[in-house]
Amino acid sequence: MTPPATLGELEALVLAAVVRVGDGANGAAVYREIQQRTGRDPSLPAVHVTLRRLEEKGLLQSEGGTTSPRGGRPRRFYRATRNGVHAIQAFHDMWRSVWRGLRWPDAESRK
């Protein structure tokens, strides 16, 4: 089995958001999810570029969907591939192991 792909922070956020949104995960929905979860305001182009990059890496899969109520072209909807799920799990495990047992220097000094 190939080792899970390494992810950057935004890639991890986007991938996690795609998994969370589930059906209907298009660019706008992913953007909203990240904004709500993190309180940050990522740029929409960055989200789109990341979605494309994750798809190129084989961590996401997209398919044409329906149009929005406002009309326009049909949007692409994304879902995580098996590799994508592995990658986000590996990312999660990595950070969990980083945090586990970590003592902050200022906390030490306050003791």
Place this chain on the structure above:
Amino acid sequence: MISVPRPPGLSRRLLELASRSLQTPDLVDDADDLFAERARTQDLRAARRWYRRQAVAALGRVVRSRLPHGRPRPSCAWGATSLDVKLGVRMLVRYPGLTAVAVIAMAFSIFIGAGLFEVIDQTFPNSRLPLPGGERVVGLRYWDRAANTPAPVLLGDLRAWRDELTAIGSVGGFRTVTVNLFADDADQGGPITTAVMSPVGFQLAGETPLLGRTLAESDLARDAPPVVVIGFRVWQTRFGGDPTVVGRTVRLDDRTATVVGVMREGFRFPISHSLWIPLRLDEAAPAAARHAAARPGAGTGGNRRALDRRRVSPRADGNGTIAVFGRLKDGVSMARAQVELNAGLTRAAADDPERFDQVVGEVLPYRQALFSRPMTLMLHVMIYQLNAFAALFLMLVSANIALLMFARAASRERELLVRTALGASRRRTVRQLFVEALVLSAIATMIGLAAVGPGLRWLEQQMVAMGGDTPPFWFQSRLSAPTAVYAGVLAVLAALIAGVVPALKATGRIAAGPLGRVAAGGGGLRFGGIWSAVVVAQIAATVVFAGGALLMVQQARRSGTVDATFPADQYLSMRVDLDATNAASSGYRDRLRQLEIALAAEPGVTGVTVARQLPLTSHPNVRVEVDTGDGGANEVARAEVGIGFFDVFGARILEGRGFTAADEMPGARVVVVDEYFVESMLGGRSAIGRRIRQTGGGDEPAPDSWHTIVGVVRSLESDRPSAFDIFESPRPFVYRPLPADATGPLRLAAHVPAGPVAVPARSIASPWESARRSGSTRCRGSTASPPPRSPSGVSGPI
């Protein structure tokens, strides 16, 4: 009325460009959605700010994606420092007068140059179609090699292409018709450019409706109820933006149809259409389609033979011709599609050799297929001459600014000297002055470009207001990326002329002479040969431009604002066209006479007359000579008019007589001339009994036979002198009697002393309606100046 907030136009355009570059096709739609959401939940200004931020972020992404990884970003590609830019801005502030003049002049010339470029770029048949995958959308047509025109494509051909062609998908067709839409019983109607189109056209255009649905294949069934899809503008103007319009029954000419959908704003596919009704492949064209006019895209070539032989083969079947579109399938080249089309045509030629004898099939980019002429090298050259004109104009303006810049450099001589003394090379100083000019031209370019979009929108509104058609869907009143690049090139060109030339001149003397002598004040900078040449060139150009502008004004005035000697606002005019499928209708004049009688019986109408050309409209110009023996020939305007023409328009007979019934008969070679003819051709001598003949121009082979002048009338166009009439006198007229068997299109004019509003719309429409139902004529509004909403679209004051 539904009002949808719009994202900032420029930001949206930038996002579109960035989206293409970043290969993120949903970016713009998502941004639009989020913008609408924010505008709804927050306030509109915040939403717009957010949208602009996204556009800037997207541009940043594009720039980053283009830079090589791990390389520091240069402060400026051509080596200038931010200090140069800062100095440039400071100079603009320090010399506000010069800045204002230079920016305004340069912005105007860049606006002209970029605007022309945009119009040409969008009109050019080879440029990209603004549809999803627009470069793969093609048109299919026949080309008659003998006539060098498009040959008719019939419904049978469309059926065959749909079945045969594997290289092209979404094959469909359309024809353009003009339909009178009546929204309800109280509606007075109005003509609307309508596409009788295959439903697949909506898929090809990749557009979804704003309300309801588009046309569907089920609408093509024989027993399917008649349906219509309406355009955004029609929905807004004729239905007041009624959100419940879907399902309403409307009248299209004399038939009813149900509105099934409303298209989004700006959707005008296949050309500039505002209504869409289904094109059925298994039956003759619907009644409205019988009026298919020979207009671009209607596919009516000159080859009527094929129509007459429509029963020869199953392929040559269908009433009226159509234009055909399709999309190349993925991985298929146009050449392969052409090969397939040729193979089909070879088989068709075996069935119907006579029809396809001189005909070749063509697969062309969509817009090119709608052009009736191939783009020749000469046409390319002519189109780009316009660009060259704009560039020359900019160069002239830049040369003027260069003069001002040189004057400024002269006043900065001491500063330049100090720089040189401190070790600045000549190159460094020139670069700085160039950057100063570049800052100026960059500001001017931004202003000029910002005006292009509104300028094009204004142009579009003027075209529509003057009675012209809405521009085709591919003409978009906004700035395209190539135009922005072109404007950038113009800006650099302007900066080179306005910055580098004076800089070289100013620094040349400083570099050449000993510093001490120059600093001691050896006379300062002087105008030399270059500036003398610039001054001479600008004076020459000013004279040429002023002369050209005066001639254009003269021309425009003559063509558009001729004053009348009769009360033009008391006249209604109507054009009566022949049915396109019944061009040889022999009863045309009889029916026209019935219409004359019906109209004359209307209360308020004091006179009705018929003519091929009405006063104040365009007339053929012909060269005529008089039998005075001096051999001279002059150009005059020619009109063919009915017997009562002069009475109805109140043109007083000054000498001789007007036309009588006998003059309408074949062989009666008589004419009536107006007073200006007598003045210009006969020097005021008596015209009665003189003979004239046409020696060229118009639509007749020259020379024509002699015609005798039987009368002189007062001119119908003004003799009032005007400030513009310094070159030309009023145009002389020759009137010929309209032959009794004349065919259309002819025009009717009715004199209504109380004004056109005194005649109820229905009373004007009814005579036309009855004639139209009989299928031999159709009516169109006056081309001169239709009222804002002419009654039933058939009439308007002259």
